[in-house]
């Protein structure tokens with residue numbers, strides 16, 4: 200791949216124009232949109248308006264006049280088409296961790312025969328921590344097994360499965376339809392964590408029979424640091440589930456101030472407290488970066504970016520071992536490599552303007568975000584990485600210093 204060829208691919212890219220929707224700092228190749236998406240230009244303008252006009256002038260009237268109170272459902276409805284759900288099936292609230300707790304505790308129907316929540320060893324740790332707490336609270340057991348043993352582990356004692364659709368480290372993707380069906384045959388339900396899937400890989404929750412899911416706002420959805428998460432409950436299940444974490448925003452009449460709890464109709468019962476309006480509206484700007492975007496085109500480009508990255512890294516960085524699956528339908532939209540000094544390599548790359556991230560103990564991971572990443576960016580990133588590896592410049596002591604967030 201020559202620079203001219205990469206340039207030609209960018210020129211022919213049907214998504215190229217969407218790059219204009221983002222603030223892309225000069226001199227930076229950003230390969231971390233799977234940890235924190237870049238700033239949408241519209242978010243900066245909108246935040247100014249929200250702060251100065253809505254908060255500054257309309258004050259508390261904004262809950263009605265500027266649609267603040269409807270924002271969790273309104274923004275949920277904008278996420279729905281990105282994940283193959285219907286508008287009334289998604290709301291935005293809290294964090295992924297908290298939403299996992301809400302769904303596990305509402306959907307579990309513990310009984311002496313079905314006392315197991317099943318998950319994957321090496322799943323993102325917050326999922327396991329939340330599940331262990333929820334299991335303990337409900338007198339259940341969290342059972343964690345290797346990925347290859349999951350299907351066989353689903354049995355008559357399984358109550359719920361908690362699975363991350365695309366794995367945060369190497370990017371392995373579960374077959375959502377097959378696993379949901381397999382769990383269903385055994386009388387169990389699956390809570391899907393879509394943190395590394397939403398806005399990245401093709402998702403058809405309704406078609407694939409998914410009943411329960413959560414997902415992240417600050418990664419591929421470009422919602423900003425600490426953006427609220429989303430929560431999905433399939434229509435047919437909504438009235439059956441009674442949240443254990445009950446707050447006034449999920450009450451059928453929050454402003455009636457009743458002592459007695461009565462869940463709001465539909466998925467809104469999973470709201471808890473007052474939504475963080477600034478963050479919520481920043482997330483709305485992030486979701487709007489997908490307006491007019493064909494998600495199939497996003498995935499097609501993700502595949503091409505991945506293939507180019509994998510091929511170039513194989514040719515130019517032989518010290519790296521690619522640990523992500525090559526087959527598109529078995530992975531997400533990031534590419535990960537193992538290197539004994541992945542931390543130092545990652546720091547050296549950041550110093551050179553290529554931002555990826557390190558995952559302990561020896562993985563370097565690069566997010567491929569088709570809306571704002573180009574083929575020439577990939578070529579540049581791999582060339583800089585090859586230079587760092589060839590010269591051994593990652594050995595400089597300054598790259599071994601661990602900061603607060605690694």
Ligand SMILES: Cc1ncc(COP(=O)(O)O)c(C=O)c1O
Nearest residue numbers: 294295296323325363367394428
């Ligand atoms: C798979 C997965 N689940 C959950 C989280 C954490 O989500 P939150 O901080 O919103 O609880 C992350 C964060 O990276 C993640 O990758």
